[in-house]
Amino acid sequence: MSTPETLDSAGVTVERQQLEPEQELLTINMGPHHPATHGVLRVIVELEGEVVRDLKPVVGYGHTGIEKSSEDKSYWKVIPFVERMDYLAYFFNMEAFCGAVERLLELEIPDRAKYLRVIHLELNRIHSHLVWLGTSALDLGAISMFWYCFRERDRVLDLFEMSTGQRMHTRYFQVGGVIEDIPPGFGAKLREFVEEMPTRVDQYQALLDRNEIFLHRTRNVGIVSRERLLELGVTGPLLRAAGEPWDMRKTVGTLAYPDLDFRIPVGTVGDGYDRYRVRLAEVRESVEIIRQALEGLPEGPHIADDRKVVLPPRSELPTSMEALIHHFKLVTEGYRVPPGEVYYAVEGPRGELGCYVLADGSAKPARVHVRDPSFVNLQMLRDMCIGGLLADLIQNLAMLDPILGGVDR
Amino acid sequence: MPDAPGLELIRQDCNAAHPGAVLDTSFDHDQAALLADPKQILDVLRWLHDTPGQEYRFLSSLHVADYLPAEPRFGVHYELLNMPRVERIRVKAMLAGPEATSNGDAAGAGNPAAPGSGAEEAAGLSGLPGIDSCVELFPTAEFHEREAYDFFGIVFRGHPDLRRILLPEDYVGWPLRRDFPVGGEPVLFTRDEPDSPGWYE
């Protein structure tokens, strides 16, 4: 199986050991129920001794048929479905879908909604990276990181609960803006969090940055060249850790991102340690973005004033017949979207999260496809692991950070 | 994003290199799309990938949409991206549905699938719409094409490992086609017990 040609075509530059003819390869099966695969991923590994010679990820154990169910629901009911794909990046899923539908409707969202979306997206990015850091460090044996990261994660979820009413899967973004303005007191609580979070990141770095075990496990492990990553379609922190400063918040600049000042952390080598450092630096940058967005939060409506798409405010329902008719029509049938197709991508915590929506003129989408970064990034696992040790497979998987709900959809 | 006139230029240049490769262009919602001949899809993709001045080197996504009442029915979409210029372009190839290909009168549609590697595979895949695989050009397409095969039953000729990816390997049917039912079954709750006592037996 593991001929030298396979290794060359994978582009891996590792020292190859000469395979004796009588040496046997051992095929083992990891998962789908395995504590270190971060979900229901199954990996079939071919080992020579302890060295990984070939590897095949088998996915689909969490396949939920969300894309099919979305075709059966009206547009505003699809939002909760797409949310549950990548369950650590639910705001990003919503943003990708709502953004695509807004482009189909050619609906401009108000400035305040843009800022509120940015605040929630960046909080979600922090949340996602915290869960990643906690579970990955747990896989490498650093259990205290798990407690610390989940402590801060609960702070983020408290904020979500305050503004949206739910911890996870909030359905906060609406086509046309956000569903509700932030409650009074949210700003103060968010500011408190923003002040505190950088000190917490300092704590994580104090624990891990120069930790001997962590350095040994992550440095110079799982290196894949930048060119190969681009060929494989890898985006997000994994690509940036290899030195490519591709971040769609900067390059495409949707929502309020062009108004905000932030930097893009970039790695040099592209090993596990770089991936860790890039993600932690991203948390710091996200905190900065939230701080600026909170300061620059404009006054005004939080949702577009288009009665054909957006629910009328509750207060108008008892007095205005027209509002009642719109409300009834929107809730029973939903709004119709003119025929067309749009691919809209946002920079999720794991890379390019794109949503393709095909509208056929009815109140239900004809096709919803989400290009999930975990699904695409998982293809690089093979390049990361071949030639390395089996123990490094766990580390590589942890630093790859696939979310199996997003892979399987 | 190339604008509408730029898109026309791309079409002319590409047709000069590969006659008849680009059938149509469309530009709406600020997104550019080329409609390519499915038989020459690899030529178009390679031209966009290699030609100086185009250099769309990054395949963001490959997905299929089912435009059911229309014929040809399946649209294979390639979302290409030029990273330095931050330009996206969509290449679309339309494939006829299984009914049309089995009749053999599909105008502008891809050929039926070529026989696969295994004998039983060839038996299972004949009659499905087919298109050339672009895995050699864009290695990232491997999972995308397997997913498209899994959901729509579109055969990518030349794909190294075309198997179902998300559904069980023994699954029958192509669930994301528009004529496939959504599925699901009624769930009985404890409150149904008075109506249908002993339903669990």
Added chain:
Amino acid sequence: MEVERRKIRALSPLDQPSSPDELLARQLRARDMLRGDLEGADLDRYVEERVMTTTLERALNMARANSLFPMTFGLACCAIEMMSMVTSRYDIARFGAEAFRASPRQADMIILSGRVSIKMAPVIRRVYDQMLEPKWAIAMGACSSSGGMFANYAVVQGADKFMPIDVHVPGCPPRPEALLHGFNKLQRLVQENPDPGWRRRYDAIGTEEWARGGPDSRPNPEAAEAYEKARELADA
């Protein structure tokens, strides 16, 4: 830094020594009893104050309920909330279930945290079958309880379709508090040991697999018969 220590739970007035002298007196009395000097009514009162009588079975169930080992088994979104149930804010260690086990052979309880796809269902069933009796299952969230919002071709409409579930926790995903509540319900179920009824429902009488191994680990027709008799007696 000065550490202030407070009693977590006040002792009952009987147990509460009101002064150091009384504590000393009690200690002396305990020593008397150990020597055999305490007799008659004094001894009765002493024993009544300190001893709880119960059956061995109940004591066993109490021990079981307070040290349930869950299995590390995450399916989807709910798994993240299940993980946060272990962390310091919710701290399932208060109920003795913080020891998550990766192997089904060591686990007492499986939490189905997330949607069950048709591809995953056989795997879950196999993992569940590998767990040793006594075993319990919690279906966490709407998806594993009833399929939830995903009524489509890919999702099993409720894990009850292929394995017995003891507790269903609603929510999408349930808050960790909700899962803790469900877990407490399960603890009560274990302690009071009622028959959940699923063995009959699934025709699973006599299929218990016990840790002892040997002939007992095979399906036991006599046990099934005895069980049926006991059920009939209980029903009558």
